[in-house]
Amino acid sequence: MTSSRHRAFSPARLVAITTNTLTELTRLKVFYFLLIFALLLIGSSIFMARVTFQQEFQILKDVSLGAMSIFTSLLAIVATARLIPQDIDDRTIYTILAKPVPRFEYVIGKLAGVLLLLAISTLVMSAMFLAVIYSREQTLLHDTMRQMTGAPREQVDDALGAIRASAFNIDIFPGIVVIYLKACLLAALTLFVSTFATTNIFTVVVMVFIYFIGHLQATARQYWLQEHAATWTTRLFLALIALIFPDLQTFNLVDDIVAGAVIPLGIFTKTAVLGAFYTTIYTLLAAFVFYGKEL
Amino acid sequence: MSRLVLALFALVVFGMIRLPVEQRLFQQHQQERLRGVEFNLDLRDQLGQLGFIAALSGFRAAVADVFFIQAHVAWENTEWGRVLLLFRQVTTLQPRAILFWDSAAWHMAWNASVAAMRDPTQPRQALRVKAQREYFALGKDFLERGIKNNPDKPQLYEALGRLYKDKYNDHARASKYYAKAAVLPGAMSYVKRFAAYELSYCEGREREAYQRLHELYEMGKNERLPTLITRLKFLENKLGIPPEQRIPDEDPLKR
Numbered sequence: 001m002t003s004s005r006h007r008a009f010s011p012a013r014l015v016a017i018t019t020n021t022l023t024e025l026t027r028l029k030v031f032y033f034l035l036i037f038a039l040l041l042i043g044s045s046i047f048m049a050r051v052t053f054q055q056e057f058q059i060l061k062d063v064s065l066g067a068m069s070i071f072t073s074l075l076a077i078v079a080t081a082r083l084i085p086q087d088i089d090d091r092t093i094y095t096i097l098a099k100p101v102p103r104f105e106y107v108i109g110k111l112a113g114v115l116l117l118l119a120i121s122t123l124v125m126s127a128m129f130l131a132v133i134y135s136r137e138q139t140l141l142h143d144t145m146r147q148m149t150g151a152p153r154e155q156v157d158d159a160l161g162a163i164r165a166s167a168f169n170i171d172i173f174p175g176i177v178v179i180y181l182k183a184c185l186l187a188a189l190t191l192f193v194s195t196f197a198t199t200n201i202f203t204v205v206v207m208v209f210i211y212f213i214g215h216l217q218a219t220a221r222q223y224w225l226q227e228h229a230a231t232w233t234t235r236l237f238l239a240l241i242a243l244i245f246p247d248l249q250t251f252n253l254v255d256d257i258v259a260g261a262v263i264p265l266g267i268f269t270k271t272a273v274l275g276a277f278y279t280t281i282y283t284l285l286a287a288f289v290f291y292g293k294e295l
Numbered sequence: 296m297s298r299l300v301l302a303l304f305a306l307v308v309f310g311m312i313r314l315p316v317e318q319r320l321f322q323q324h325q326q327e328r329l330r331g332v333e334f335n336l337d338l339r340d341q342l343g344q345l346g347f348i349a350a351l352s353g354f355r356a357a358v359a360d361v362f363f364i365q366a367h368v369a370w371e372n373t374e375w376g377r378v379l380l381l382f383r384q385v386t387t388l389q390p391r392a393i394l395f396w397d398s399a400a401w402h403m404a405w406n407a408s409v410a411a412m413r414d415p416t417q418p419r420q421a422l423r424v425k426a427q428r429e430y431f432a433l434g435k436d437f438l439e440r441g442i443k444n445n446p447d448k449p450q451l452y453e454a455l456g457r458l459y460k461d462k463y464n465d466h467a468r469a470s471k472y473y474a475k476a477a478v479l480p481g482a483m484s485y486v487k488r489f490a491a492y493e494l495s496y497c498e499g500r501e502r503e504a505y506q507r508l509h510e511l512y513e514m515g516k517n518e519r520l521p522t523l524i525t526r527l528k529f530l531e532n533k534l535g536i537p538p539e540q541r542i543p544d545e546d547p548l549k550r
Contacts, residue, residue, distance in 0.1 A: 055363070055394060055398075058360070058392065058394055059360045059363070059364075062356040062357050062359070062360045063357055063360060065356070066353070066354050066356055066357035067357075069353050069354075070352065070353065070354060073353070182353075192302075196299050211352065212348075212351055212352065215351045215352065215353065216351065218317075218321060218330075221314070221317070221318070221321075222321075225318070240307075242310065242314065243306075243307045243310025243311060243314065244303075244306055244307060244310060247317050247321075248353070249330060250317065250320060250321070250324075252330075252353050252355065253329065254356070255355045255356040255389070256328075256329045256330070256391050258356050258392075259356070259389050259391035259392035259393075260391060260392065260393060260448075261327070261328065261329060261391050263327075263329070264327060266323070267320070267323055267324065267327060267329070270316075270320050270323070271320065274313070274316065274317070274320065277313070278313075281309050285302045285305060285306065288298060288301070288302055288305075289298050289299055289302050291298070292297070292298035292299075
């Protein structure tokens with residue numbers, strides 16, 4: 001009889017947990033509801049404010065990217081919050097952990113499943129968003145060419161160039177990547193909260209609070225670092241907020257991208273690295289707390 | 296439980312490590328004029344509770360769009376006070392969107408000011424003129440604040456130049472802002488010409504205007520537009536330019 005040696009880390013086991021988690025999540029109705037709502041919002045943005053073509057594209061991009069941001073964040077929180085409690089309820093966690101599967105592998109596999117789901121959702125929403133922009137751009141180009149029949153070539157080219165410039169902006173892609181990174185961060189943080197939470201609802205509620213506080217973290221940090229007149233209790237409170245909560249405003253670059261701002265490569269890289277760093281730390285903390293969890 | 300306490304402690308230590316990184320990134324964002332919105336009580340008062348929460352949750356641009364659409368509806372109903380209030384909110388939420396500053400200034404200086412002059416409920420012309428001037432000032436204020444937030448975009452300098460020309464009849468300032476727009480990347484091809492045209496109306500600066508218009512004339516056929524020829528002819532006469540140095544074109548006004 002041959003006995004294979006147990007390995008502390010096995011990519012095959014990780015892939016198995018990841019694919020199972022992904023399959024499990026894609027069977028959830030909530031995933032399809034969220035995705036359908038996001039796609040509907042992105043699709044319907046084409047019918048919003050048609051004042052001039054610049055305003056129309058600005059609103060189209062704002063609404064679509066805003067929808068992508070909010071739905072990926074929601075999906076990250078809702079999908080991750082139920083992972084561990086559901087496995088405990090279904091008792092599948094005992095079947096998995098009874099086998100020689102280290103707990104950190106279980107945690108990483110679960111999170112990887114959510115991150116894959118988020119990547120798929122982001123890709124679907126991006127495809128829909130680009131299709132809406134392309135379709136509206138083509139309609140406007142066609143209308144403009146028809147309206148400007150007989151106009152000098154230079155004027156027609158100027159008008160068409162203005163429409164193309166308003167419609168598509170290559171900086172949108174880094175913006176979408178940052179939306180995805182923000183969702184990854186939220187998923188990892190939700191996983192960390194769910195390792196000590198007693199119910200699914202508790203995790204979601206805590207994450208909603210963290211979401212709002214995270215968007216104000218930068219304000220608290222600035223006040224803590226710059227305002228010396230505040231009392232020590234205020235400063236301590238602000239310091240705790242700044243040190244414990246993530247700065248989610250850092251990941252809201254799309255608002256400025258849509259307004260025409262160019263995001264330098266350095267800032268994009270730093271934001272991406274910070275996002276990856278946050279995700280890694282929260283995952284490690286989740287694994288650490290999960291090791292001590294009594295099942 | 297002890298693991299949770301240790302994890303929270305690790306979270307604080309991680310916070311200390313990332314704090315300088317985040318702070319540097321924040322400063323870089325400010326240098327690049329990203330995150331131009333400060334979430335404070337002033338903003339809360341301006342936006343209302345719901346708008347503030349929506350803006351906080353990463354929906355800042357979309358909230359600005361909703362207010363913009365509301366401002367458009369208010370304009371259709373000629374509710375000028377509401378238009379002003381909503382555009383203040385829109386521009387506070389999206390200070391990098393040129394379109395919003397430009398639209399706000401246009402509504403104030405061009406639409407609301409005309410409506411104020413034709414206000415049938417105000418019989419005293421002095422008060423109508425006063426109201427009109429107030430709207431000009433509001434339009435100017437929007438453009439100046441827009442420029443402060445977007446100093447590298449030529450559109451707002453052009454709009455301010457246009458406002459000084461059309462509403463204040465201040466050719467020197469109009470020329471100054473057109474000229475500022477002309478040197479920025481992505482400037483419209485006509486602003487350099489407009490800067491020279493406006494200068495040609497300024498008393499005492501005719502020589503400078505003549506040189507600038509002449510430079511444009513020398514740039515070739517595409518620049519030799521009827522207004523340019525007319526202004527050059529006007530300045531040639533005013534400055535007493537010798538016939539051999541005058542441009543050969545016929546004044547379009549005398550054709």
